[in-house]
Amino acid sequence: MATATTQTHKREAFGSRNVFILSAIGSAVGLGNIWRFPYVAYEGGGGAFLIPYLCALLTAGIPLLLFDYAIGHRFRGSAPLAFRRMHRAAEPLGWWQVLICVVIAVYYAVIVAWAAMYTWFSAQLTWGPGNENDFFFVDFLQSADVAKVGVSTEFVPQVGIPLIGAWLIVIAIMSFGVKRGIGRANMILTPLLMVMFAILVVQSLFLPGAVDGLNAFFTPNWEALADPAVWASAYGHIFFSLSVAFGIMVTYSSYLKRKTDLTGSGLVVAFANSSFEILAGIGVFAALGFMAQAQGTDVAGVASSGIGLAFVAFPTIVSQATGGSIIGVLFFGALVFAGITSLISVLEVVVAALQDKLGWGRVRTTLTVAVPLSIVSMALFSTTTALSVLDTADAFVNSFGIMAVALVAVIVVAWMLHKLPVLVEHLNRRSSFKVGFVWKMLVGVLVPLVIGYLFITELIAKISEPYSGYPTWFVAIFGWGMVIALVVAALLLSAVPWSKRSHARDDPEYDDFLVEEKYQPDPETSSIPVVGTAPKGEDA
Template sequence: MANATTQTSKREAFGSRNVFILSAIGSAVGLGNIWRFPYVAYEGGGGAFLIPYLCALLTAGIPLLFFDYAIGHRFRGSAPLAFRRMSRAAEPLGWWQVLICVVIATYYAVIIAWAAMYTWFSAQITWGKGNEQDYFFSDFLQMGDVSTGLSTEFVPQVGVPLIGVWLVVIIIMALGVKRGIGAANMILMPLLTLMFATLVVQSLFLPGAMDGLTAFFTPNWEALADPGVWASAYGHIFFSLSVAFGIMVTYSSYLKRKTDLTGSGMVVAFANSSFEILAGIGVFAALGFMAAAQGVEVSGVASSGIGLAFIAFPTIVSNAAGGPIIGVLFFGALVFAGVTSLVSVLEVVVAALQDKLGWGRVRTTLVVSIPVALISVAFFSTTTALAVLDTTDAFVNAFGIMAVALVAVVFVAWILHKLPVLRDHLNKRSSFRLGWIWMLLVGALAPVVLGYLLYNEIVAKAEAPYGDYPDWFLAIFGWGMVIALVVLAVLLTLLPWSSRSHAKRDPDYDEFLVEENYEPDAETGSIALPGETAKGARS
């Protein structure tokens, strides 16, 4: 038994609760907070949108965040291992989440690379005044037509910084949870907050800024009668908090046994929402200036996503006093927010394979990150990259994250009946205690909302080809990818687990095993995973 104990290494952990909170906030605060939330709020009724937004946060976002925390912390593993320890039949859910993260990582990195280049471009206003849209699509991306087939033509100004992004991220990942992820977030998150706060202050002094803020905050109470506005609020919250695709399960597994889980979750959730409000103020103050400069209403310049970041903001940079500073702050903030989120996405994959195969940190990081980086460069540094990114993002978000979230909550709540166990685990360690209301929100409200959102997405994408892309293209990067993720998740479940996952001997894991009434084999010291049988172990 002593030999079995020494063959395993203690599970990595965050240095402190504060480091975990910063890392969790870093995962939640990403590109969507900056370029998506302001427009979603504006379209959803301006100031009135805060009502469905807060309802979604309190009734779905935070409860599901606690759900993920409880699974990761109680079962002490990556997403597949945590679900497997809950029930052998649940393991494919973990691998489904892992594969979603693989796909997201491939295209998320390229947006960071774009932002890195535009940080540099902002200093010299490289795109030229009045040429912002043409520069982005024609000169920078060199965008081609996907209807003629996928391009292999390499775009250097995209591919080279993309390689640089991957090198930085791989180094952070290889250093581990404490020295890599934790340390990076301790540096990048304060810098991100400082940069964006400076950007907001600068934007507030632009001519027309108050018009933008008026447009952003003026409530349109009639919008609250639109079910689509409420669905939009819930949909945004699911993605904004990084719930349901393995990140928070993995991060919480690195927490010490007596960590206050619900208190930490409340801090993460409200910090994320505070940053979104800050982003809305900064973005719409800048859009107010842009509208005034062009002599149009704010509605005429308001946009989201790529259009906001790489067309609207360069236009603002070109025309505003101190424009280069605004550009460096905005695109620099995108880089920092993107890196912290990309690291969390990759950690889901690295942790899963580390648990499954029993490899060391550096080896697993290289085996995971190098192939993902090569795929990323191959598909997203060519002239047809934007079409691949647009389609992949639309389908993986709708039929990946929302679908696995729906299946997970239904399976855990209604088939495994584990919500009372998870609630009790949270209550043993937390300042904010949960009861039947939490179980009702996770087990009843969340499936209804997720099912409604998923149904709407299926109807919308079935009625007409998404983005008017060719059928063969959607079959590969849309529907085909959605199906492939599920099939591969089942196949990965068939691979045998490393003995290191059977015989973790640190005190935290032993506590879990005692609670679950497992005991080690008298001869080998190994311990079966739930649903399996080991010599001398109860199954």
């Protein structure tokens, strides 16, 4: 056991592996699983889409998930600290991921607020039959055209008030820390989310026309498999679905105990996430089948994704179905729980990074992060132009934030720092399911090729015409400007000195890692001192 010459800080940890798994599932299972996957699968060939989806999961999703686990657990820190401990020059990658989470947190909270309000609306059918579209865009959001009014500051109280509530709940949970706050919240919310959605699916299956919806969802269109865009769609969805490549799983895995089975945990999380997605597809398309029958059209005429599915199509189903209020409460309640667990994980990336960098306590760091972000969230997303800002920020932070940092990270770690053998050794030391050459080839070769293709495709699409027809100045600020600002700010944050009070400087658990693995940090690549050293006479 290493001995400390200065005051030591014990890093927070999850209470058990099961708590970590539920927390990781809670992070992975988010709004996209419910409102994006069913439509992506439907458009990608129905039942046939499961083939590229499974291939993407096995060849990219799980390998990247284990990549994040290995970095966070091996180097025992938040994203910036873990990458810096790997190599001093890699620290900006961590801050890049942190800043992506800052952007996501700011707009993700407002969707949670929308879902909370619609849970209440569902109980009373507030929108009125046939008025679902106008109710959401006109009555609820009071949406204004940015081309005419610019970025509005007009406050929308029915959005702003629940948004404050969402932030207060998340701040309270995170202030209690990893074990008593995040862990306990996920132990309650994640199983509750699963139970609620399972009940929703059962109810949807008994709606008239449900079979038509399921046939549309599962009937395979084998010709779609010859379309490269379908395969690209499967890989693109998997990257975002598992919460990989933007610091969440790096941070969460750093809170695991030293002898945790990492690969086994990763497989449980990945397959649980995919199982929920298929369950969501069954529930959503059973309900859409009912909607199509009620309107005298086919499923293709009512199928949609994203905000349109959640806040227009589903309220229509609620209005038309017997017992629709119960379906609405279950659906939007599930969105709330999925949103909260995901928002917690996104914010934890930011909080953990500042804790490591500055050495502050949990409550102080949480308030320092969450209060300013909540103010920005209120300023941008409780106004009449919130939807346009959200749409643009979400599209660009996913395409040129998450995808870009994932591409750069795998290239840097695999080809510039040559750290994949170190990660393989660490994964195999603590796991029942071993990885090796195949995993290294997937992470080092296949993943960058796939992400590179997706990135270039998105870049060409975004450059060829203004995104969603928004004004050039608007896309330049909230799209391209935001993307560039993330990279610049990441470099600037990396230049900020680590505080002498930083937990990174006297972490006894990381010191135990060094002793156990006979590893000595290279003084040329890391300026963060640790307490102990490897035993004399033994090299890495």
